[in-house]
Amino acid sequence: MHKTPQVNEVNEFIEIASDFEDPLEVIREALSNSYDADATQVDIKIEQDEEGRNTLVIEDDGHGMDEDDLSSFFDLGNSNKDDAIGYKGHGTKIYYKSDEIRVETVKDGTRIESVMNQPWAKLNNRELPTYSIEKASSDEPSRTRIEVHGFRAGQGFDPQKLTYNKIEHYIKWKTIGGSTAWHFTDDFHRMDITVELSSTIDDTRDQIQTDNRLEFSPENRDPDGELVAEKMCKHYPPRELTVALDDGHELTIEVVGMVGGKEARNELPTYGKHSAQFGIWLAKDHIKVERYNDAIGADNEFFHFFFVANCQELELSANREKIRNKSGDVYQAITDELDRFMTKVCQDSWYQKYIERRKLEDKKRSIRSQESTLEERRKRTEEQGGLSPSNAAEVIAMLERYSANGAPETVKIADFQMDDEVNAILDTENGLENASLQVKLSDFFADESPLTHIDRFVCWKLGDLDALSQIERSSYMGESIRFDFQNNEVRYGDESPKLIPVLELSEKVS
Numbered sequence: 188m189h190k191t192p193q194v195n196e197v198n199e200f201i202e203i204a205s206d207f208e209d210p211l212e213v214i215r216e217a218l219s220n221s222y223d224a225d226a227t228q229v230d231i232k233i234e235q236d237e238e239g240r241n242t243l244v245i246e247d248d249g250h251g252m253d254e255d256d257l258s259s260f261f262d263l264g265n266s267n268k269d270d271a272i273g274y275k276g277h278g279t280k281i282y283y284k285s286d287e288i289r290v291e292t293v294k295d296g297t298r299i300e301s302v303m304n305q306p307w308a309k310l311n312n313r314e315l316p317t318y319s320i321e322k323a324s325s326d327e328p329s330r331t332r333i334e335v336h337g338f339r340a341g342q343g344f345d346p347q348k349l350t351y352n353k354i355e356h357y358i359k360w361k362t363i364g365g366s367t368a369w370h371f372t373d374d375f376h377r378m379d380i381t382v383e384l385s386s387t388i389d390d391t392r393d394q395i396q397t398d399n400r401l402e403f404s405p406e407n408r409d410p411d412g413e414l415v416a417e418k419m420c421k422h423y424p425p426r427e428l429t430v431a432l433d434d435g436h437e438l439t440i441e442v443v444g445m446v447g448g449k450e451a452r453n454e455l456p457t458y459g460k461h462s463a464q465f466g467i468w469l470a471k472d473h474i475k476v477e478r479y480n481d482a483i484g485a486d487n488e489f490f491h492f493f494f495v496a497n498c499q500e501l502e503l504s505a506n507r508e509k510i511r512n513k514s515g516d517v518y519q520a521i522t523d524e525l526d527r528f529m530t531k532v533c534q535d536s537w538y539q540k541y542i543e544r545r546k547l548e549d550k551k552r553s554i555r556s557q558e559s560t561l562e563e564r565r566k567r568t569e570e571q572g573g574l575s576p577s578n579a580a581e582v583i584a585m586l587e588r589y590s591a592n593g594a595p596e597t598v599k600i601a602d603f604q605m606d607d608e609v610n611a612i613l614d615t616e617n618g619l620e621n622a623s624l625q626v627k628l629s630d631f632f633a634d635e636s637p638l639t640h641i642d643r644f645v646c647w648k649l650g651d652l653d654a655l656s657q658i659e660r661s662s663y664m665g666e667s668i669r670f671d672f673q674n675n676e677v678r679y680g681d682e683s684p685k686l687i688p689v690l691e692l693s694e695k696v697s
Contacts, residue, residue, distance in 0.1 A: 224249025251294030286337030420447035444494025
């Protein structure tokens with residue numbers, strides 16, 4: 188007797204859709220689908236009505252969909268795109284996390300309209316959603332328009348947390364909108380991209396207008412000036428590396444990149460904590476997936492480098508966030524070849540000159556900074572007639588003065604580690620508290636440090652209030668944040684917000 192294993196279709200749809208947790212992944216999937224449809228123009232709009240309900244509209248001039256293509260769009264694991272970004276048929280399932288999906292498409296003289304109602308509600312009610320199809324003849328050019336109403340991501344979707352700057356950086360860093368393929372072919376498939384947000388979401392500009400090329404910072408191998416290493420930048424031209432596996436199969440790795448100082452790197456449209464985005468990126472379909480910084484070697488700091496190594500033999504997870512075949516010979520062959528390639532880059536005479544110049548300039552800059560700081564401190568002391576903190580140690584001195592001069596609470600330093608994000612443990616009337624001591628509160632958030640273990644902020648001044656307001660608008664590490672200076676606290680999170688008291692010493696120490 189033989190039995191065939193059964194699949195719980197509802198659970199599979201829910202699980203695949205739930206793999207996509209970042210709401211911006213809907214933009215990534217839309218761009219990939221438009222690219223696979225040979226579109227040369229894709230327009231995305233994110234709108235919000237008066238009740239806060241959001242709608243995403245994606246339009247492209249690609250080859251459109253027939254009824255089979257539409258089945259692939261809605262089905263799970265039934266893609267008919269063998270050699271394309273979305274060949275698994277998983278990505279479009281992110282659209283299921285919505286109240287309604289509407290598709291209008293034209294292909295080969297036939298216009299199709301399709302509607303799926305309440306897909307997410309039905310799946311969570313253990314019911315497979317259905318979609319309607321209406322067909323008619325049409326002499327329109329091929330195109331596709333997709334509307335996703337009431338879209339939500341696993342972590343919640345609030346359009347007001349979106350900004351043009353955040354979306355533009357996401358497109359260039361995390362999607363086909365930041366492709367490096369144009370370095371390797373003369374007939375590169377260029378796709379122009381526009382994104383428009385309703386004014387209730389972000390009214391700082393009209394729209395994003397870009398294409399699907401990730402460009403490096405301008406090359407500047409030997410800039411003029413004395414302290415210029417941060418401006419230095421060298422491009423390493425595209426190379427196709429060929430690797431033979433034991434079974435005779437050959438892999439092709441397409442590598443291109445740059446080495447540069449801080450000013451050069453700051454021109455790159457990174458997404459996430461800027462300083463953590465550099466090194467060697469492994470990519471598939473010329474979309475970055477994971478970094479492999481071991482290729483740089485322990486003797487070199489990863490943040491000088493930005494290289495993308497594309498290989499179509501990499502296998503990715505359903506949400507394209509991880510490489511699945513790391514244990515196989517393909518991954519081993521890729522990383523071995525990158526080890527050899529990057530060793531040559533690190534031995535390059537220009538790179539060695541850049542590193543030496545940078546070290547020398549850092550020493551000169553440190554000496555000048557110390558001289559300048561001493562002069563500024565003396566001048567400040569003369570003008571103010573007293574101490575005005577410029578570092579954490581001076582904030583500690585002010586905290587001791589605060590506690591000793593009849594403050595409503597006694598706060599003592601129980602432990603201090605200068606370079607830690609939670610750099611102090613305070614001894615208070617309520618027991619020990621984890622704290623961050625800052626000259627300016629805004630400095631803490633500039634470095635995108637986590638708030639997980641912080642019980643209290645102690646600062647001399649609040650600092651850049653405009654910067655703090657911008658953080659409120661765009662969210663902080665994926666969560667909402669509010670700076671309530673009337674009540675001297677930071678409110679972090681959505682459902683059960685964390686309240687972090689703020690002690691501003693300049694208002695309390697004379």
